[in-house]
Amino acid sequence: MSTNQTPASRDHKHGPGETESAVKDGKSPPNHPIFDAIKSGMLVPVQTAAEDGPSVFSLRDDKGHTPAHWACLGGHTVILRFILDNKGPVDEASNNELGARPIHWACVNGHVAIVDILLQAGVSIDVVDNKGCTPLIVAAQYGHTMLAGYLMGKGARLQIVDRDGDNALHWAAFKGQNELMRLLIYSGFNPRQRDNYGQTSLHLSCINGNLTSVKELCEQDGAELDLKDKNGKTPLMLASGRKHQDVIEYLRRQIKSKNSFIPKLDLLSIAFGPPGNSKVAILFFMVNVLCWGYPMYIIKCLPYTWYDLMVLHIIFFILNIVMWFSLFHASTTDPGYLPRNVPEYDLAIKQVAHFDEWKQGENPLSRLCHTCRLVKPLRSKHCRVCNRCIKVFDHHCPYIYNCVGYKNRVTFISFVTCVGTLGPICMFLSVYTINNYMEWNWLYKLYMAIMVFFEITAGSLFIGGMWLAAVNLTTNEYLKHKKYKHLVDENGKLKYAFNQGILNNFLDYFHIKPLQEEEISDQIMITTI
Missing domain, CATH: 1.20.140 (Butyryl-CoA Dehydrogenase, subunit A; domain 3)
Structure with a gap:
């Protein structure tokens, strides 16, 4: 990712970026009624619109998208199965610059059940759009941890990067999704891998300003604090450019501690608390x-x-x-505090592809905490301030x-x-x-x-x-x-x-x-x- 780009310009736009805005504005493509019927999410109007013949599912709207794109974006499993029953295409790219496929649109909104149907229909789990993004990368761009876990459990390749050299971990870091980052690193992603701009996950986390992500990369993964990207920017410089004060203070303290032979007492942190947890x-x-x-x-x-x-x-x-x-x-x-790194977590991750709940629209991984690596008991929750899962969590x-x-x-x-x-x-x-x-x-x-x-x-x-x-x-x-x-x-x-x-x-x-x-x-x- 280029450090000169703004976060908005880096967003990888699939369904919402190009066409969902039109829907939100109440502007539907002036095409066949099949598109409005699918957007409604009800099967009967789709069946009525399909009376013209199965060929309606091969039509395109004025943006170049198929009916399957809209069914996948909306998470309409019944409609998608109806399209498949009528031999409609579910793996054709949009006729536009991005060339996203229906499975990419399903990943935008994190619809695991839709993705499961598409994979059963023969859609490739690693299919890329014109920018080189796989479903796993799209899931990371939009912060869908459970979908990412499902895709990796189904065998999605971790090595694939987009045209800028960014993988799923880079995108998760850039979007500040620290729990997703923990899952990806646990699954085999390298937090020190650079993209085409020489940036690691730490650089991108500093751009986003998520203090928890930065702390975990430094303390758990040993990320290099003084590593420069191709523009000569260190993580601290990137955080300073975007005025993320908590991240700036944390990195400065880490750098001082790293460069000092004698351990120093951080009196400010002792007196007023560390960044992000004020006293x-x-x-x-x-x-x-x-x-x-x-x-x-x-x-x-x-x-x-x-x-x-x-x-x-x-x-x-x-x-x-x-x-x-x-x-x-x-x-x-x-x-x-609940114990971390429990064996049940490892077992659940290994069996992710074999759960039947996906087919029913349920989420068998919903009780997993990827930061603490545990299966959360009933009524527990992960506290972002303490960075631990708490039994019967009330509040911080x-x-x-x-x-x-x-x-x-x-x-x-x-x-x-x-x-x-x-x-x-x-x-x-x-x-x-x-x-x-x-x-x-x-x-x-x-x-x-x-x-x-x-x-x-x-x-x-x-x-x-x-x-x-x-x-x-x-x-x-x-x-x-x-x-x-x-x-x-x-x-x-x-x-x-x-x-x-x-x-x-x-x-x-x-x-x-x-x-x-x-x-x-x-x-x-x-x-x-």
Whole structure:
């Protein structure tokens, strides 16, 4: 890839780039009705349009595409099988500059079932368009990890490159698809291979600015930091040209560490966190409490109000002890990291081509994490910040500088409960002290505003957390339930698949009586984690 090209100009355009825009604008090619019928995705209109004879499937629209192109782009398996039953062509290139075939269009949208049908019909798995792109390369361009895994399992050749010398790994790096990159490297791609412009996967990841991809290439694959492309650009120069600040800081630290004989302490990273995982939120909380809240309480409040509000002060002391213990535990405890590099992952990858679920439109690889190389259990998820898969993943919280998962969710909710309870107490003590013994000024008002901020944040987390615990959902499941078929009912609304009643849900949440696998409804179909 040329470093002078913009990302948009490098996009390899198949269906969407040339013709899908016309469809989105409501402009259909003024041709035979077969094209509009196929775009509708319904078989009956296609059958009606095909009454003119099977020859309609050999027609071209005004852009030079066949009906099979549109069936593949839309993922219409029934229509594609109908075309095959009528001896229609499913492997003809478009009559245009790119010359993409239907299988390339299927890869644009990641339709594994369509690709499976085409391969069974005799379409070559390594067929190239006029720019030298195979289905595997197209799948990488559009970030379809599962389709790439399927194609490699079916025997797609890894050595093929496009006219610019870019293979699937180069494209995955350029598009910032770090999970796909992990799968490709695991499957045999060389992260140090150069394209025609002298660029490796690290160069292209720096152009994209995906910090996780850059870190994994440097730390796991030993990518060369100072390697120049044919334009004399190093990865750091490419990242600097596009102002990817996190990547720039990371590369500079890596280069300093590499060139130094004496290990150096990165005080900025220790104090404020590494690039992409800032400690600002938790430091903001701790500085306000330790450097302002406690001194003001000890100096201004406690001496004047101890005898008047002794019980409230004792409650204040107890809640503070519980709060700091909860924060320490939630912040430092393993939230539920799942083991990496498990044998089940290797077995699943080796058997990818033999799963029958592809034919049914299902995805047997949906529970694989290609970064951690494991089969993800139910309700787990890969955290991009921690770069680990978490058991019963809830969310990544900057205020505890950790993920919230199965092992620390109890102390997390204890922490936010304490903060949410201490907020009103602190505000009452402040107002009582100022009204009776002092006068209001701008500094006290600023402190009250900060307390209100923390109270709203903690209160929202507490109320939301308790409601989710009551219905046995995680934050991730609630916010992204449309991604999980087992959490969506027949009307497309949220389905409480793990709800066992409020009492049992709370017993499960607080680890008093954990929910067993066999207690989960048999109708839950795990199709995407």
